[in-house]
Structure formats: C-alpha cells, structure tokens
Amino acid sequence: MRLQVADGADPVAVGAAVPGALDGAAPLALGFVPGPDGEVAEGTAVVIATSGSTGVPKKVVLSAAALRASAEATALRIGSGRWLLALSAGYVAGLQVLVRAHLARTMPVLLDGRFTPASFVAATREFGAEPRYTSLVPAQLATLLDAADDRDVQAALASYEAVLIGGQALPPAQRERARGLGARIVRTYGSSETAGGCVYDGLPLDGVRAAVVDGEIRLAGPTLADGYLGDPDLTARTFVADGAGDRWYRTGDAGTVSDGAVAVTGRIDNVIVSGGVNISLDRVERAVRAVPGLEGAVVVAIDHDRWGQASAIVAAGPDGAAGALLSAARDRVATEVGAPARPDRILLVADLPLLASGKPDRRAIAALAGGHAATDTSPGG
Template sequence: MRLEALDGGDAGAVSAALAAALDGTRPLALGFTPGAGDVVPEGTAAVIATSGSTGVPKRVVLSAAALRASAAATAQRIGSGQWLLALSAGYVAGLQVLVRAHLAGTEPALLEGRFTPASFVAAGDGLGPGPRYTSLVPAQLATLLDAAGDPDVRRVLRSFEAVLIGGQALPPALRERVADLGVRIVRTYGSSETAGGCVYDGVPLDGVRVAAVDGEIRLSGPTLADGYLRDDELTARTFVADATGARWYRTGDAGTIADGRVAVTGRIDNVIVSGGVNVSLDRVERAVRTVPGLEGAVVIAVDDARWGQGSAIVAARAADPAGPAASGPVAQGALLAAARDRVADEVGAAARPGRLLLLDELPLLSSGKPDRRAIAALAAAHAVADTSPGG
C-alpha cells in the first residue's frame, strides 16, 4: 500500500484522516515524504519518522491493530473519555491521543499555536463534561507548574482524571510539585516501536510482557510495531523472536524488573569512560537533578581539549524557576560544587561532572525532549568558559 504524507504539526488534518488510517485504507506518513519504493503491508495505519533517543533516523511501521491495542489497554487502565492534544500529532504520543479519542467516540481538543499556559487553559476549557485526559512531556508540565499561581491553570490541571507524562524521566522535584498541587499524573514508558507508552507507573498494560535480558529491558505484546520501513537489518536486530516464536522489542534501555514492576535506569549506550571507570550519564543526570536549582538540568558528554574526551557537562537554565537564580561565577561555582558532591555520593567520584553550562533556555526538540545534540554543540562552543576542573 502507498503512504500519504501529512504534516504532523497539523493536528486537525491528522485527526480528520485518522478513521481511514485505522481502517487500513489510508496509511499515513508522518514526519517524512515517502518515496516511490515506500510501500507498506496491508493493515498499516501509520509510519512515523523518529530518531528516538539514539539520534539514528528511523521510520517505524505501526499497524492499525497495534494502535488500537495500545489505546484499548490505556482505556482499561485509566479510563476513557475526552482528550486534549498538547503534543505534535507527528509523534506517537500525540497520535495516540487522537486514537484514544477516536475509539472513545469523542472529539479531541486541539491546542492552538505554541504551547503556553494560556493556550493550554483555552484548550482545556474547550472540552465538554465528563472524564478528561491529556498527555504531556516533563518540560510542558514544568511550564504549567511555574504558572500555577494562575487560578485558571490550577483549575484546568486539576480537572483531568489523569495526565500522562512521558518522553523522558520525570525529575523528583517535579513529581513533588505536581503532587502538592493535587494533580494526578501517570508516568508512562514506551516508544514509537511500542505504539506509545505501554508501561504505566512501572506496571505493564494488559497484554504487554516485559523481560530483562543481560540488563536490557525487552517488551512484547500486541502493541509492537511491525518494524522499520525499508530497513530489514535494523528490524531484525531490534525485534527478536524467543523460543516460542513470540516477538520482543529490544529497547536499548538498561533496567530491572522486580515483582512485575519495571525500573529503567538509563540507556545502555549512554556511558562514558572516566578515569578507567564506566560512567552512566543517566545516573549522573538523576543525581544532578536532585540539587536545588538544577531540577531540569541535562547531562551530556563532549570532547573537551582541556578536560579530556568524554567529559560530563551539566547544562541548565541560568535562572530555573524551580530553584535559586544562578547568576555570576559565585552562584555558578556553588551549583557545580553541589552537583559534583551529590554525584560523588550517589554515583562515584569518577562520575563527577566537569563543567556547568548556564543557558537562557535549554534547546528542545519539537517533541519537547531536550535537544542533546544542540546542547552538546553549545557546550563545545562555550568550552573556554570552564570554571572548575573535572574528574
């Protein structure tokens, strides 16, 4: 079957085309323009272009059955009703908001223009009576929490039966702030390859199976993608069959499973070598985010002529609303010292970050996730601004 390209940023167009996509008559290409050879199998609903967390471009083939299974399992877990779309429909999390609304027989509320507290409130007020739901990334949640002094923002946030939070780990400070506000959040784990979040608050959705193989989280069940468009080699590496013939998705995430609950510790490949010791930058980032003023920090590694290849660098906003302002070398030095001490205690001395890069704004991808490549480029450009040695 041939694909029809749609702009994922045009939520209205994607929503209008969804019924035909889900019945298999009009499979959608989201995030790319299909070529003459881009033919998909019967039953395909959408192909989503994504680089995931690895930066490697991929085109994920999702069947209508997988999208429907994911939406049905979500409804079984948290309920069904009206949905507010605050994400791009070109990403699986945004697309699934539309699928859930469609299967619930409700009209989704589409946020107009740029995401702001005001546009979120306007979209929320456009929903009718009954159970309501939405899906956000942590950066959007932080924006709303920063504006929660506005009674309308508080009112709309509290009106949702559940706010799904995915895309990246939620910093502990944000979890505490949202709990204090009385907003019910559900942390989700999944990817385009699993038709969106398939593990909620650590517990797999009905029908989803989880396993840890050599420290890597693997997922199985009816929500799995068919594979990658025109990339049989990557499909074979990523989707593997067990002895019973069941397909499993190799997530590339490190983690554990205890009493049926999934705990993700980071990317298997997000590791540097410091002083001969393997250091997980995901663990470093989690430790750094517990420091007041660095709750939204991002930890990256760059090649650094002064401190050595693979130095860990903390990037943060110059004045994070969740913590004290960090202006001037004294405040910056104190924040870096606090981060280094916290990392030494929780991860080890070899993992201590070498620099703190303060930015007016952290670059974000259109999905709302930190743009780690752009941050790394800024860090390299600001290498001369080092204020403390690494190691």
C-alpha cells in the same frame, strides 16, 4: 498499499485521516515524504519517522492492530473520556491522543497555538462535564508548575482524570510538586516502536510483557511495531524472537523488572570512560536533577584534555548562579555516583534547545557544552 502523506503539524488533518488509517484504507506517512519505499503491507496504519534525541532517523511501521491495542489498553488502565491534544500530531504520543479520541467517539480538544499556561487554561475550558485526559512531556508540565501560583492554571491541571507524562524521565521533585497541586500524574514508558507508552507508572499495560536480558529491557505484546520501513537489517536487530517464538522489542534501555514492575536506569550505551572509569551519564543526570535549580538539567559528554572524557551540565538559569550550582551538583554526584563521575563544567542558558517533540535536543546541547570553557577541570580529583 501506498502511503498517504499527513502533515503532523496540522492536527485537524491528521485527526481526519485517523479513521481511514485504522480501517486500513489509507495508511499515513508522518514526518517524511514517501519515496520508492512508500508501499506498505496490508494492515499498516501509520509509518512514523523518529530519531529520538540522537541517532539516525527511522521509519517505524505501526499496524492498525497495534494502535488499537495500545488505545484500548490505556482506556482499561485509566478510563475513557475526552482528550486534549497538546503535543504534535506528528509524534506517536500526539497521534495516540487522536486515536484514543476516535475510538472513544469523542472530539479531541486542540490547544490553540504555542503551549503556554494561558493556552492550556483556555483549552481546558472547552471541555464539558465529561472525564478529561491529556498527554504532556515534562517540559510542558514544568511550564505549568512555574505558573501554578495562578489559581486558574492550578485548577485546570487538577481537573484532568489523568495527565500522562512521557518522552523522557520525569524528575521526582516535579512529580511530587504536581501531585501536591492535585494533578493526577501517570508516568509512561514506551516509544514509537511500542505504539507509544505501554508501561504506566512502572506497570505494563494489559497484554504487554517486560523482561530484562543481559541488562537490557525488552518488551513484548500486541502494541509492538511491525519493524522499520525499508530497513530489514535494523528490524531484525531490534525485534527478536525468543526460544518460544515470541517477538520482543529491544529497547536499548538498561533497567530491572521486579514483581512485574519496570524500572529504567538509563541507556545502555550512554556511558563515558573518564580517567579509565566507566561512568553512566544517566546516573549522573539523575543525581544532578535532585539539586534545587537543576531539575530540568541535561548532562552530556565532552572531550577532556586530561581525563579523555568528562560530563557537563547544561540547564536553564542565570549565569551568576553557575558556581554554586556546579558545586552542589558535584557534591551530590560524588555522594550518589562516586567522585570520578563529578561533572566537569556547567553551562546556564536562557532556554534549553528542544526537539519538536518537546524533548531536549541532546546533540545541540552537547555542541553548546563542548564549546564552553571549563569551570572546573578535575572530575576525578
């Protein structure tokens, strides 16, 4: 079958194409224009281009069965109703909003223009009495929380049966603040390779299984992608069979599974060697984000003349606060991770570079940090 091109920036067009994709009549290409590899197997619904925050772009092949299984399991977990699309339809989280709406036989509410507190409130007012749901990334939730003194924003946020938050880790302080305002937050974990979030608040959706092998989280179940278009080697490395013949997705994430609950601790490969000490940047970032004023900070690796590598904090904020924030962050990291892991420098910017998905653009952020003069040059001292 031949892929049909869909413009992910046009949610109306993608939404109109979803029925044909789920029926297998017109599989979609999202995020790329098909070339000679545009032929796909029967049963394919969508091929979606994704590169995450870093890495080489991949074309993830999702079957109609996987998309349906994800949407149906979500409805069983959180309920069914009408959805607000506040994300790009060109990414799996946005696509799944349209799939859930189609299967629930409801029309999605489309947010008009750029995501702002005002546009969120306006879109929410379009709902009737039916249960309402939406899916956001942490940066969007932070935007709403910053405007939560406005009663209209607070009321709109609290009116949803569930607000799915995925794409990256949600800082605990942000989660607690949202819940304190009455928002029903559901943290999701997953990727394009799992047809979107497949673990909700640490618990896998019905039919999804999680395990840890050599420290890496692996996921299995009916929501798994078929593989990567035109890349059988990557497919074979990423989707593996166990001794019983069951197929598992290697997430690349480190973590634990205890009594069925999944806890992600970071990326397996997000480690630097600073002064001969292995340091997990994910652990450093979690500690840094616990510092007031750095809840949305990103920690990246930088070259260091003395230590080989070190970490840098990049966050949105006024430059005059850099010294105090770096000092507080270094103290926190020393306590929670260890003195050698203390960040070397901090860069405060007006706005963090973001990908179209709303995730931090870590490559652009790392480039900013690498060109910034060091604030302190003794991370291991």
